Amino acid sequence: MMRKFPAILAVTVLLAATGWAAKKKIATAPTAATVAEMTPEQRVIHALDRLAFGARPGDVDAVGKSGLDAWIESQLHPESIPQNPALEAKLAPLETLRMSTADMLKRYPSQQMLKGMVDGRIPLPEDPQARAAAKFAMARFAKSQKANILGDEAKPSAPKDEKALIAKLPLTDAQKQTLRTGSKDERAALLSSLPADQLMDVIDALPDAMKGRLAGQASPEVRRKLQILRSPQQVVNQDLIEGKLYRAVYSNRQLEEVLTDFWFNHFNIFLDKGADRFQATAYERDVIRPHVLGKFKDLLLATAQSPAMLFYLDNWQSMGVESPANKRGGKKQGLNENYGRELMELHTLGVDGGYTQADVTEVARCFTGWTIVQPQRGGGFEFAARMHDPGEKHVLGVTIPAGGGKEDAMKVLDILVQHPSTAHFISKKLATRFVSDNPSEVLVAKMAKTFTATDGDIREVLKTMLGSGEFWAADNFRSKVKSPLEMVVSALRAVDADMDSAQQIAGLMNTLGEPLYRKPEPTGYSNTGADWMNSASLVARMNFASGLAQGRLNGIKVDPARFNGAADQIERSILLTEPTEDAKRAIQAGFDAQKQMRPDRVGAAIAGLTLGSPDFQRR
Template sequence: MRQPSWQRITFRSGAVVLGLLTAALASGAPSTTATAPKLSSGQTAHIEEALNRLTWGAAPGEAAQIKQLGLQHWIQLQLHPDQIPENPILVHKLAPLATLRMTPEQLEAAIPPGFKIRQMAMGKLPLPSDPKARAIAEVELANFRKRTARKQDAAAPGNAMTAHGGARAQALQRLAQRLTPEQLRSLRQGTPESRVQAFLALSPELQQQVLGTIPRPMAYQLIAWAPVELQRRVMLAVAPQQVIANDLTEGRLLQAVYTNRQLEDVLTDFWFNHFNIFINKGEPERYLLASYERDAIRPHVLGKFYNLLVATAESPAMLFYLDNWRSVSPAAALAQRQKQIERLQKAQQRLSLQLAQLQWNPDRQNFLRQRLGQIQARLKRLRNAPSPGINENYGREVMELHTLGVTGGYTQKDVIEVARCFTGWTIGVPGTPGGPQNHPAFYFNARLHDNDPKTVLGQNIPGGGGMQDGLRVLWILAHSPATAHHISYELAQRFVNDEPPAALVNRMAKTFLSSDGDLRRVMETMINSPEFWSAAAQKSKIKSPMEMMVSSLRATGANVENPLRLTQLLAQMGQPLYGKEPPTGYSNVGQDWVSSAGLLSRLNFSLMLASNRLPGVRVDLAQFAPREGDALAVSGALFDDLLDGQVSPATRNTIFKALQEPVRPNAVRKAAFATPENPHPLSPAQVQLTAGLILGSPEFQRR
């Protein structure tokens, strides 16, 4: 079950990757027209800079590959990611995360959302016929019934705890009936790894039975150390909807660590954060996010800004997150409601008439009375419902955050006018009244659109434009100088400096305006600028927690077998993936990530990663540390490999000092290979300590 050691293939197969890259270049990759940095003397330094700032961090051997390829060619390839063959390791690791490749509709069929489960529980919807989907639905149904029962228990005080504890004991009892005492013991005791092995040693039938009865705490203990496939099987057996969120966050991390299209991935992170969406806004978001990032963000990060903006505006994920799906023209909505009321009134009259004529048939009369009661109740609800109308949320954020920026010169009046332009841009949300489709997809509901003329930022939008109103607004916003400046500023802030030079931002904004918002050209302007390569930009940014974690994993050539624990750690470090609630997203300012809590979590992560104490992650430091040589040689090799040798004398001395101390009083240096020529080699524990201290050093916190 255990995978082969991937890191060798991942990062050490430079020749293969290089060959593919060269082939791509020969087959007509565009050559650069702009002036790239001169690379004669400081070429190596420039390569380190490029890796630090245009990727998630250097992987072993990568600098050498780029040197062979030429930095300019490498940059051009990164700007044309479709010409870079994807890393087969990534493809392999993403393979089990099936929900990432589904449409929202497919996802909903595979793992039914809550509203469908409620309908199934009430008998209003049949269980899926596909056996896999049916099994998942059955787990969810059982969970739903348990929750309902627990709620009822909780209503009777004092009951909840005992009932809950009782269920757990019962589950254990059921397990005991199926397993031998040794099997049960080996599943409940021992190291996390040995429990996984014990589970995998069971026959497939027994495995299924165990998953069917396993108490949740036991399941959660199993999954952090299990390979991804087993983690998903366990989760599908106990909490299927959690698999959607896990696939998303785990996939995101794997992509950052392993993709060959590094710049595209860093930009995907940047633009997702720019158009931020929160996974827990509501259940639909969970079903929509994979498609949002895959279909609305990633394909456009080096394309035209207008297309990116439209893709997000039309995405069900954004329409749901910023509430626009319910924003309607008050007049149109009232007219529609009036029509409904009239229809119901007619039905009411018809039924009353029939009732009067049916005095001889009491059964039929009763039935009609019931119908009449229902209609009257609906009428009452409709008449008492609050008047529908616009919601300003998207109208404001599309200007403040997505385009113009907060100082971009719009007014409260503009917010309302923009919101009016987007009335009728909506989705069918499952389980909600007014959701006409059974899966959330974008559509324009012309009947709920405000068709009167509007004025946005001084520009007249004539009446009767329908969906064109919203598109016109997006066009105006995408071509505004304020937007060009705002976007350029943010990109430069991410890639160059917390306070980017005004001259650079202005040049990027100029490119933005003259190229119809071509984001690849804007990136080229930035990368080809003297400011990008200036000393002021070097190591000027503090890494975000995500950047810190991914760059550590890449630097150590880590083999991430199960990213679950890493994604949880990232949340503890203050940057949960897809977990930022407000639309502002995470800060682009590196210094904002400096805090005592943040620093400590980095130090502890570094130590755990280097000493292989993180579940699901394996680091092989032997590939860096020479077997021979003393502390000086070994730590020197680690400085070179993990930190490009850019290490301060203070850090160097501190680490040497730590290496003079015995690591474990009795086991010192026994494990190492002392020879007459090399009487004081480092023990594996000392190598781990050295690497942990390097990853936690001040130098490694910057990029």
């Protein structure tokens, strides 16, 4: 099982990987002579560290064989890479990932939708299955509302005795017997055989300890059914988070995943803000993902018109002071500058990009009327002329004549995309994520030049970055601290973990300090590695590392045979480089002191230590 890769690898890589990247570097980097370069072996590892979420076993050899430049070229064209069937199998049950927002809301209604249906403001779905599910959820919703108003009085005083509770259930005697004394499998089979409404009644009536036990024994399908009945909206969020983790770990199109994470984070929205609970799925799938290697303008426009962003930064409510609606009288609503400000500060120009408060207000005026049809029901973008400020505007020195309507905002986007500050700001952010916490001004300027020359072609900007000497400079090898997501995913990949469930990992992301899709601020998470180091996170990384290696994480299997070799072999299989002498010594000393450890556990323990070591925290 252990790979003897260093020797083989060095040869393969030397022969095969001296292509594209190296040639470009020489052509474009006048300072190359003074900058120490990575070894060919390091280049391959570096590419997998930066353009992917780390290497899986065998990746380094494979990339070495096909040639590094060919691998990079294919990652830049993800549609050319066949997808991993294992990933497709894991995504298949997560059906909300493939639904339109409106359909999803019918099948997995939000609290607001349920309330609307209970109040009769929103019609029930027509599809019979969805209709039945909605009725069931409405009944539960109404019950919980009643309990809230009446306090404890509404809750029946439940006897605690399991036996007595089971006796009262609407089940046959044989079914009751199974519930009381059946084996794990028999109970699971019983739960699978019950229709949805009965299933929920049964589970509801049981004491908490037994509920948990039963849910734990149920099949994944029943567990999902229970979750849908209990809290449909939570399943939507869970699918989204699990889907992201599965893709990061298993996708063959790694650069696409890294970039989807990067651009979602750049155009951040917050999963717990109102309608974004159910808009986030389509936002990532339809707004971000299709453009991650495309033209920046297309990406920016897609976000500007997405209900998720319109809701998150409040533009959907922004109303021109001089709009027809306000002139008509009645309840007056005002301008909301939230989006206008973040559009310039965070999405395009950068905080020092040369705009003023007056520009913020003018941009907000241009965007009035860019709103959402019925946001709580999953509606899409619309331009509402009645909300739009029809007057003349002045944005960054450009006059936008009166009466432009929807086109005002289109002009703003053009101005911003073509502004040199945007080229610089975007280039610097990409370089910070991919190259180093402090990329040189020379590199950023070079990338910005490509950005301007190619009309904001993200793929071309990345090519410039990858062709630079700086990307491949030895100083940048393993120089960035991994974010929690990068740490967790790279660890799962390094030990070739088989995930049946990503739910525990999703929970761990909170402890690690990077709850997925839950960064409340529009800034998104930091791309600066150093920002990710703190005590709580470090402790959580160490615990995750040992839990993973020793097979203690729910739904995640790691083949123990992977850790059968000698200590330094195990360390090398994870780090892909020679571990530091300090780390080797510490591990050796630790195990000399632990003579009582069972021999078959030592390998996994060493793997856990390696994953938790300082060396593994960098990419």
